[in-house]
Amino acid sequence: MLGRSANGIFWLFRYLERAENTARLVEAGFRMALTRDAADASDEWRSVVVTLGLQGAYQAKFGSDYTASTVVNFILRDRDNPGNVLSMVEQARHNARMVRTGITREVWEAVNESWMILKQELARTVTETRLGGVLDLIRRQSTLVRGAMEGTMLRNDIYYFARAGSFIERADNTARILDVKYYVLLPSVSYVGSSLDNVQWDNVLRAVAGDRAYRWLNAGRMEARGIAEFLMLDGRFPRSLAFCYAQLRDYLDRLAAEYGDRLETHAIVARTHEQLKSQTIEAVFEHGLHQVIGQFIAANNHLAQQIQRDYRFTE
Amino acid sequence: MTNSSLSSYDEMLDADGATRPAYSGYCEWLKEQPPELLRRKSGEAEAFFRKTGITFNVYGNEDAEERLIPFDMVPRIINAAQWRRLSRGIEQRVRALNAFLHDLYHRQEIVRSGRLPERVLKGNTAFLPQMAGFTPPGGVYTHIVGIDLVRTGEDDFMVLEDNARTPSGVSYMLENRETMMAMFPELFTKVRVREVSDYPRRLARSLAACAPPAANGHKPVVAVLTPGTFNSAYYEHAFLADQMGAELVEGSDLKVEDGRVAMRTTRGWQAIDVLYRRVDDDYLDPLTFKPESVLGVSGIMDVYRAGGITIANAPGTGIADDKAIYSFMPEIVEFYTGEKPILANVPTWRCAESDSLAYVMDNLEDLVVKEVHGSGGYGMLIGPTSSRKEIAMFAEKLRANPENYIAQPTLSLSTVPIFTKAGLAPRHVDLRPFVLVSPQGIDITPGGLTRVALKKGSLVVNSSQGGGTKDSWVLDD
Numbered sequence: 082m083l084g085r086s087a088n089g090i091f092w093l094f095r096y097l098e099r100a101e102n103t104a105r106l107v108e109a110g111f112r113m114a115l116t117r118d119a120a121d122a123s124d125e126w127r128s129v130v131v132t133l134g135l136q137g138a139y140q141a142k143f144g145s146d147y148t149a150s151t152v153v154n155f156i157l158r159d160r161d162n163p164g165n166v167l168s169m170v171e172q173a174r175h176n177a178r179m180v181r182t183g184i185t186r187e188v189w190e191a192v193n194e195s196w197m198i199l200k201q202e203l204a205r206t207v208t209e210t211r212l213g214g215v216l217d218l219i220r221r222q223s224t225l226v227r228g229a230m231e232g233t234m235l236r237n238d239i240y241y242f243a244r245a246g247s248f249i250e251r252a253d254n255t256a257r258i259l260d261v262k263y264y265v266l267l268p269s270v271s272y273v274g275s276s277l278d279n280v281q282w283d284n285v286l287r288a289v290a291g292d293r294a295y296r297w298l299n300a301g302r303m304e305a306r307g308i309a310e311f312l313m314l315d316g317r318f319p320r321s322l323a324f325c326y327a328q329l330r331d332y333l334d335r336l337a338a339e340y341g342d343r344l345e346t347h348a349i350v351a352r353t354h355e356q357l358k359s360q361t362i363e364a365v366f367e368h369g370l371h372q373v374i375g376q377f378i379a380a381n382n383h384l385a386q387q388i389q390r391d392y393r394f395t396e
Numbered sequence: 397m398t399n400s401s402l403s404s405y406d407e408m409l410d411a412d413g414a415t416r417p418a419y420s421g422y423c424e425w426l427k428e429q430p431p432e433l434l435r436r437k438s439g440e441a442e443a444f445f446r447k448t449g450i451t452f453n454v455y456g457n458e459d460a461e462e463r464l465i466p467f468d469m470v471p472r473i474i475n476a477a478q479w480r481r482l483s484r485g486i487e488q489r490v491r492a493l494n495a496f497l498h499d500l501y502h503r504q505e506i507v508r509s510g511r512l513p514e515r516v517l518k519g520n521t522a523f524l525p526q527m528a529g530f531t532p533p534g535g536v537y538t539h540i541v542g543i544d545l546v547r548t549g550e551d552d553f554m555v556l557e558d559n560a561r562t563p564s565g566v567s568y569m570l571e572n573r574e575t576m577m578a579m580f581p582e583l584f585t586k587v588r589v590r591e592v593s594d595y596p597r598r599l600a601r602s603l604a605a606c607a608p609p610a611a612n613g614h615k616p617v618v619a620v621l622t623p624g625t626f627n628s629a630y631y632e633h634a635f636l637a638d639q640m641g642a643e644l645v646e647g648s649d650l651k652v653e654d655g656r657v658a659m660r661t662t663r664g665w666q667a668i669d670v671l672y673r674r675v676d677d678d679y680l681d682p683l684t685f686k687p688e689s690v691l692g693v694s695g696i697m698d699v700y701r702a703g704g705i706t707i708a709n710a711p712g713t714g715i716a717d718d719k720a721i722y723s724f725m726p727e728i729v730e731f732y733t734g735e736k737p738i739l740a741n742v743p744t745w746r747c748a749e750s751d752s753l754a755y756v757m758d759n760l761e762d763l764v765v766k767e768v769h770g771s772g773g774y775g776m777l778i779g780p781t782s783s784r785k786e787i788a789m790f791a792e793k794l795r796a797n798p799e800n801y802i803a804q805p806t807l808s809l810s811t812v813p814i815f816t817k818a819g820l821a822p823r824h825v826d827l828r829p830f831v832l833v834s835p836q837g838i839d840i841t842p843g844g845l846t847r848v849a850l851k852k853g854s855l856v857v858n859s860s861q862g863g864g865t866k867d868s869w870v871l872d873d
Contacts, residue, residue, distance in 0.1 A: 082643070082661060082662055083643055083645065083649050083659060083660060083661055083662070084649070084660045084661060084662050085646070085648070085649050085660070086643075087662045175625065178625050178630070178634070179625055181634035181635075181638060181644070182634055182637045182638040182642075182643070182644045186448075189448075190447050190448060193447060193448075194447055197446065197447070238662060242662075340662075340663055342663075392662040393660055393661070393662055393664070396648070396660065
């Protein structure tokens with residue numbers, strides 16, 4: 082396949098994953114804000130913006146006024162925010178059109194339809210009444226694309242690049258959510274273990290759709306270590322770093338088998354995966370969660386760049 | 397516009413309002429369909445096209461970045477006998493076009509014999525001196541041809557235009573059929589219609605049969621070259637590449653390496669044997685043509701001339717579908733095939749000739765005047781529907797530069813009904829059959845693309861100007 086097509090499909094699935102995760106984050110923020118007073122709600126919305134790395138762009142436009150309506154519309158549809166969800170979906174659709182020959186008609190139609198529907202839904206202000214429906218739609222469209230992929234795509238290099246894009250992005254998003262929520266947002270160490278803290282942690286889990294699974298595994302006990310362990314190291318949870326890396330390694334290995342050639346990419350993914358497998362949560366906290374996650378995000382970026390180099394995504 | 401539909405030949409109904417035989421099966425079926433069902437289906441068709449992304453981009457129109465070509469669900473039907481005659485005529489014409497191109501780029505016998513004046517070639521930018529003395533692999537110049545036909549009576553088909561460069565629209569032919577079959581499956585059990593869906597396979601086979609010497613008898617690597625996602629026909633480029641299982645490449649994916657044109661793949665550079673390019677000659681090779689072009693490949697013409705790649709269609713085929721050449725087509729067909737042309741030309745006045753110019757100047761209000769190098773229905777005058785002022789302004793342009801124009805009578809194009817809110821209504825149509833040429837022969841897909849003017853009385857069927865399309869049926873015997 083063409084290097085340009087590999088790049089196109091890799092980013093197509095990064096954009097879709099990012100759009101979906103952004104919707105989840107907004108949803109968790111919305112729920113949280115509903116249960117708080119105005120000042121706390123504003124803090125919560127700020128945390129959502131910070132997690133998405135949009136603080137600069139947001140403050141340039143709105144100062145430090147964090148209300149549900151401005152934040153939600155900024156994240157979902159504001160053209161002054163280059164990373165708005167509508168743009169991501171547009172980018173995804175543009176890429177799908179570019180790699181049209183590499184995807185099945187069903188995948189193309191799922192992506193195209195997502196774009197058509199969301200363009201319409203996000204053409205006007207998203208009110209609090211509509212928000213639930215819109216977020217649900219974003220997740221649902223993402224699920225449709227994933228289903229079409231699973232059910233119709235040939236398992237070859239094209240599929241492997243698509244999956245690699247999804248899991249690189251997902252690992253990055255989970256890591257960022259955990260990092261920001263834990264390190265940046267806890268007002269002070271004294272909060273650790275308080276009920277506010279518990280609500281925060283519950284919210285982190287919601288943002289990655291892990292609240293039910295975690296409660297089921299832990300009989301409802303909210304505890305910082307347990308949650309960090311779950312999101313980083315539990316290979317059963319599909320949004321954990323360990324899960325993402327097991328998948329990444331598997332797909333990249335299959336790519337190596339198809340091409341008959343192992344590259345620097347494979348050494349990097351194996352190294353990070355092995356680290357996650359042998360890591361204990363005690364060691365993570367001893368070393369500092371923020372530091373460990375920072376290193377992980379850097380390694381994850383490095384892997385993405387190596388894939389682009391090894392497979393000639395660009396000239 | 398002009399020519400009230402009353403005076404035109406309607407392909408479905410005769411002058412007494414009785415159904416013509418070709419449409420009898422369809423009309424029987426139609427009678428049984430409740431009108432509200434048809435209305436609903438018509439809406440579904442549009443949703444289907446949007447969902448599939450069958451769109452085209454309009455240059456210079458940013459609001460409508462991607463537009464749908466309206467699809468009308470009443471098929472255009474041609475009976476088996478008519479089609480047999482048309483195919484013979486098309487084959488003859490395409491054979492002549494290829495022989496003509498070979499001659500133009502070699503000994504120019506047709507000019508020596510006095511059948512074609514030299515002035516038509518002199519200074520004609522569609523003639524590429526770089527092709528002189530070179531024979532493309534397999535001797536094929538026009539791998540894919542679209543012959544635009546119009547009809548004015550029961551047996552009166554005429555060629556309006558030959559498309560020998562990179563004719564587009566074949567994806568609509570295929571998607572229109574898919575849509576019809578999805579919407580009305582039972583209709584196809586009642587009426588036996590000849591299949592078109594294997595066109596991409598035939599195209600792939602036809603292209604592979606034109607592999608260059610460098611392919612060395614291996615299974616040729618075929619790629620489709622597109623200018624990119626912003627091109628008006630991008631959907632079609634992607635569609636054809638997908639259906640053929642070929643790579644869809646852009647100029648930035650390609651370079652010349654070791655005497656071959658190669659594409660950048662995830663595993664390194666891979667040589668291409670046959671390039672189905674949907675990029676104009678001018679943009680093909682910045683070293684040979686427009687130096688600023690980023691759509692092509694530097695050095696591809698050298699590789700081509702050395703037998704390292706097949707370019708389809710060959711560069712320089714535009715000279716054969718030039719409107720200045722068109723009026724000579726009857727002579728050209730006869731010169732190379734030794735036969736009388738089966739398909740007629742539309743009578744054409746060459747404004748370069750003073751008698752013709754005088755006639756045209758006197759009769760502008762009745763004529764259609766076209767630019768020799770224009771396309772897409774732009775830059776033309778349709779006399780009967782133009783105001784005095786428009787005609788006067790056009791007359792000035794014509795007088796200043798007569799060799800730039802040809803003129804034709806306003807034809808009373810045949811009509812086929814379209815589905816409107818008020819029921820069926822006749823609209824003017826044309827037909828573009830698609831023809832594949834390889835050393836193995838000439839292959840014509842039964843039917844083609846029917847374009848239809850959606851405005852009542854309008855003769856302009858171009859999609860860039862509001863025309864629509866129809867599924868085109870050739871009945872099985």
